[in-house]
Amino acid sequence: MDSKHCCNENRGKMCGLDEYIKEIIGKPISEIETPALMVDLDIMEANMDKMMDFLRDSGAGVGIRPHAKTHKTPEIAMAQMERGALGICCAKLGEAEAMAEGGVPDILIANQVIGERKIRRLAALSKKPGLNLKVAVDTKENLEDISRESARQGGHVGIVIEMEVGNRRGGVRTIDEAVELAKLASTLPGVWYAGTMGYEGFAVFMPDYEARKAAANGAYDILLGFRDAIKEKAGLDSGIVSAAGTGTFPFAGKRQGLTDIQAGSYIFMDMRYGSTAGVDFKNSLAVVATITSHPEPDLYICDAGLKSMTQEFGMVGTLPSYGLKVANMSEEHVSLRPDENPEGLPGMSELDEKYAKPAKKPLGVGDQILLIPSHCCTTVNLHDILYVVRDGKVEDVWRITGRGRFA
Amino acid sequence: MDSKHCCNENRGKMCGLDEYIKEIIGKPISEIETPALMVDLDIMEANMDKMMDFLRDSGAGVGIRPHAKTHKTPEIAMAQMERGALGICCAKLGEAEAMAEGGVPDILIANQVIGERKIRRLAALSKKPGLNLKVAVDTKENLEDISRESARQGGHVGIVIEMEVGNRRGGVRTIDEAVELAKLASTLPGVWYAGTMGYEGFAVFMPDYEARKAAANGAYDILLGFRDAIKEKAGLDSGIVSAAGTGTFPFAGKRQGLTDIQAGSYIFMDMRYGSTAGVDFKNSLAVVATITSHPEPDLYICDAGLKSMTQEFGMVGTLPSYGLKVANMSEEHVSLRPDENPEGLPGMSELDEKYAKPAKKPLGVGDQILLIPSHCCTTVNLHDILYVVRDGKVEDVWRITGRGRFA
Incomplete structure (x- = not known):
C-alpha cells in the first residue's frame, strides 16, 4: 500500500492531516478547523x-x-x-x-x-x-x-x-x-x-x-x-x-x-445522560462549531449538523453562558436563537465556566461555540479525530481508530 | 507519511483492506462482511x-x-x-x-x-x-x-x-x-x-x-x-x-x-423520499446486514444499528418479500418481527425482486437481509466504503472519500 493509495483510502484532509496535527498542537482551540470533536482532558x-x-x-x-x-x-x-x-x-x-x-x-x-x-x-x-x-x-x-x-x-x-x-x-x-x-x-x-x-x-x-x-x-x-x-x-x-x-x-x-x-x-456524558437522575458525571465532550451566518438579529447558524452530531436521542445542546439555545438542526447546520434565561444541565458547569463564560459577547460570524451532543457514542462515531484539550489548548490529537469499524 | 502511520489513521480493517477488496470483487454479496453499504449499479x-x-x-x-x-x-x-x-x-x-x-x-x-x-x-x-x-x-x-x-x-x-x-x-x-x-x-x-x-x-x-x-x-x-x-x-x-x-x-x-x-x-432514494409524492426514482441503496440472533420465533436481530444507519428521518425499512418488518433500532442492532402483509414503497420493487424474493426462507441466524436507509445522505456518511453491485455480485468497491470531511 503506497502512501498515495493509503491517503485516498482514509479520512481525508489529504496527506496534509499529519502536518495539520503537528501545527495545531499547543494552539488555542480557536484555531481548530470546525466542526471538530473535543474532549476536556x-x-x-x-x-x-x-x-x-x-x-x-x-x-x-x-x-x-x-x-x-x-x-x-x-x-x-x-x-x-x-x-x-x-x-x-x-x-x-x-x-x-x-x-x-x-x-x-x-x-x-x-x-x-x-x-x-x-x-x-x-x-x-x-x-x-x-x-x-x-x-x-x-x-x-x-x-x-x-x-x-x-x-x-x-x-x-x-x-x-x-x-x-x-x-x-x-x-x-x-x-x-x-x-x-x-x-x-x-x-x-x-x-x-x-x-x-x-x-x-x-x-x-x-x-x-x-x-x-x-x-x-x-x-x-x-x-x-x-x-x-x-x-x-x-x-x-x-x-x-x-x-x-x-x-x-x-x-x-x-x-x-x-x-x-x-x-x-460516564467519561464524556451527553444531553441524555445529563438529564438522567443519579448520573452525576461532568460533560467533558463537545463539538466545536463556528458561527457561519448571523443573518437576522435573533438567528445564528453554525457549521455543525447531522454529519458531525447525531440526533436520535434528541436535540443537541449548548452551554448556558452563551445566552443562546439550539432551535433547529439540519444536515449541515445548527440554528441558535437568543435565550434570556438559559438553563444548563448540572454536568455542564465546568465546560461552561471554562469555555462559554470567557467567550466574546455578543457573538458573531466567525466566533466559535461549543455544542453538547445528545448521544456521545454515535456522535463520536462520526469523527475521525479527537482534539484533546487542557486549559483551552490542544494538548494532543487522537485518532478514533475504532470509528466506523462496525463489521 | 509511512504506510503504518497511514493505516493507523484510516478507516480500519487495518492494512488488510486492500487485500479484502481484491478478494471480494466478483464474489456474490453473500460474502460481504456486514453491515455494509451497497448500491445496485x-x-x-x-x-x-x-x-x-x-x-x-x-x-x-x-x-x-x-x-x-x-x-x-x-x-x-x-x-x-x-x-x-x-x-x-x-x-x-x-x-x-x-x-x-x-x-x-x-x-x-x-x-x-x-x-x-x-x-x-x-x-x-x-x-x-x-x-x-x-x-x-x-x-x-x-x-x-x-x-x-x-x-x-x-x-x-x-x-x-x-x-x-x-x-x-x-x-x-x-x-x-x-x-x-x-x-x-x-x-x-x-x-x-x-x-x-x-x-x-x-x-x-x-x-x-x-x-x-x-x-x-x-x-x-x-x-x-x-x-x-x-x-x-x-x-x-x-x-x-x-x-x-x-x-x-x-x-x-x-x-x-x-x-x-x-x-x-434521486440516485439512491430512501424511506423518506420514497414516501414523497411525485419523486418516482427507484431505491438503489441498501445496508446489507446479517441476522445474528433469532432467539424467539417472532424476533430476529441484525448486526446493523445506529452506527451504520441513521434514524433522524424515521425508522429504517426492509424489503417486503422477506415478510419481516423493522420493529426497533438501537446502537448496534435492528430488531425485526414477522409481518403477514408487508407493504413496500413503490421504489423498492426492483431491489425486492432482485434480492428479497430469491432469499432463503425461513430466514435464520447467518442469513443476509437488506435494510433500506431512512435518510441516504447521513447513512452514507457513516460508511468508508461502498460495495458496487450488479446482478448480485460485487463489481467494484469504491471509497467514500468525502465521508466525514465536514470541516
Whole structure:
C-alpha cells in the first residue's frame, strides 16, 4: 500500500492531516478547523477517577470493563486500564481489532460474531500475544463454529454466555441452554469458558431512579441465577459476570456477585445522560462549531449538523453562558436563537465556566461555540479525530481508530 | 507519511483492506462482511438517466449540478458528469477537496466557508489546474476575506451569492445587499461573479404535491427577482441560478430562468423520499446486514444499528418479500418481527425482486437481509466504503472519500 493509495483510502484532509496535527498542537482551540470533536482532558480524567473511587468505596468487589463503543480510541482505553479497569468491552469485532492494535490487553466483544469470514478474523485476533480475547455467544452453532476455526488456527477465544435479562435482543432464554453452552465452552478445543453477561439496556434511561434501580436489580437477579445454575449443574466457576451501563452503574457497582460493569458514557456524558437522575458525571465532550451566518438579529447558524452530531436521542445542546439555545438542526447546520434565561444541565458547569463564560459577547460570524451532543457514542462515531484539550489548548490529537469499524 | 502511520489513521480493517477488496470483487454479496453499504449499479444508473431525460424533455433549459453530499464518492460524481451534469455541489470545503482529488472539474460549495485556515484552503483549491471552483457567500466581510487571500495566493474563486428564499438559514436578506455583493464580486481581485443560489429546503418534503409546487415556485420567484435586480442595477448577467432538491426537481426542472438544480438523493432514494409524492426514482441503496440472533420465533436481530444507519428521518425499512418488518433500532442492532402483509414503497420493487424474493426462507441466524436507509445522505456518511453491485455480485468497491470531511 503506497502512501498515495493509503491517503485516498482514509479520512481525508489529504496527506496534509499529519502536518495539520503537528501545527495545531499547543494552539488555542480557536484555531481548530470546525466542526471538530473535543474532549476536556481534566474533566474526562476526573470522571474516570470518580468512577474508580465509587467502585472501591462501595466495597462490593465489582470492577469495571468500560465500553469502548463510547470513545473508540485506544488512548482512552489505555487511560482506563491505567486506572485499574479489568479490560475493555467492544461492540464489534472491528472495534476489538482497533483496540488490540492500540495495545489493549483484555477485550470482551459484548456481542455475537457471526459468519465464516468474521470467525476467521476472531480466531486470528485471539492469537495476538498478550491479548485476552472474549466474545459473547448465545447459540450452540455459533460456539461450535468458533471452536472449530479457533482450533484450526491454534487460537484461544474466551466464551462469555450472553443471557436474556429483559432486553429482548440476543441472549439465551433458558437455564438449560446456558448450562449446555457453558459445558461445551469448557470442553471444546480452541475456546475456554470465560463467564456470563446480560445487559439491562431497557433500564438504563428510566427517568425514575427507584424504578430504574428495581429494574436493574431484577435483571441482575436473573443473571446471577444463571451463574448459580452453571455452577451447580456444570460445576463451573462463574468467571466474569458482567452487566450495566452508565444509567445503572450505581446499582450494579454495589451488587455482590457481579464482577464488572460495562459503563461507557460516564467519561464524556451527553444531553441524555445529563438529564438522567443519579448520573452525576461532568460533560467533558463537545463539538466545536463556528458561527457561519448571523443573518437576522435573533438567528445564528453554525457549521455543525447531522454529519458531525447525531440526533436520535434528541436535540443537541449548548452551554448556558452563551445566552443562546439550539432551535433547529439540519444536515449541515445548527440554528441558535437568543435565550434570556438559559438553563444548563448540572454536568455542564465546568465546560461552561471554562469555555462559554470567557467567550466574546455578543457573538458573531466567525466566533466559535461549543455544542453538547445528545448521544456521545454515535456522535463520536462520526469523527475521525479527537482534539484533546487542557486549559483551552490542544494538548494532543487522537485518532478514533475504532470509528466506523462496525463489521 | 509511512504506510503504518497511514493505516493507523484510516478507516480500519487495518492494512488488510486492500487485500479484502481484491478478494471480494466478483464474489456474490453473500460474502460481504456486514453491515455494509451497497448500491445496485443498474438501478442507480437508471435513476441518473431518468433525471437527465426529464430535464432534456422539459425543454426549460435547466441542467443539473448534483449534490455530492448524498454520495461523497468521486466515482459517482464522475458518472454524473459523464451523463451531462454541469458540475457537482458540495456541502463543505473538505468534500470539495475530496471531489477535486477524484477528478471532478466543476464544483460549487453551496455553503459559506468561514475562517482564516479554511479560506487559505479554499484559495489553494481554486488554483488546481482545470478546476472551476465556486462558493456561496452572503456577507461583504466573507467576500473580502476570500478575495484578499485568493489574490495573495493567485487563486480565482467563483462567488455565488446565496439568497434567502424562505429557508431561514444563511443567505442575504435584501436586494440591496445582493446587488452590492455582486458588484464587489465582479470587481475585487482573486474572485469572479458566478451567479446566485437559493435552496428551498423548507419545501422539499411537503407531503402535498400542489402545496410543495406552490412553495417551490414562490422560492424561485424570489431567487429570480434577485437575479433580475442584479442584472438591472449592477449590469451583470446572471451566471448560474441554482436551486432545488430531489423533492422539488419536478418544478425547478420546468422553471425557465433557473440554470441548474442541486438534487442529490434521486440516485439512491430512501424511506423518506420514497414516501414523497411525485419523486418516482427507484431505491438503489441498501445496508446489507446479517441476522445474528433469532432467539424467539417472532424476533430476529441484525448486526446493523445506529452506527451504520441513521434514524433522524424515521425508522429504517426492509424489503417486503422477506415478510419481516423493522420493529426497533438501537446502537448496534435492528430488531425485526414477522409481518403477514408487508407493504413496500413503490421504489423498492426492483431491489425486492432482485434480492428479497430469491432469499432463503425461513430466514435464520447467518442469513443476509437488506435494510433500506431512512435518510441516504447521513447513512452514507457513516460508511468508508461502498460495495458496487450488479446482478448480485460485487463489481467494484469504491471509497467514500468525502465521508466525514465536514470541516
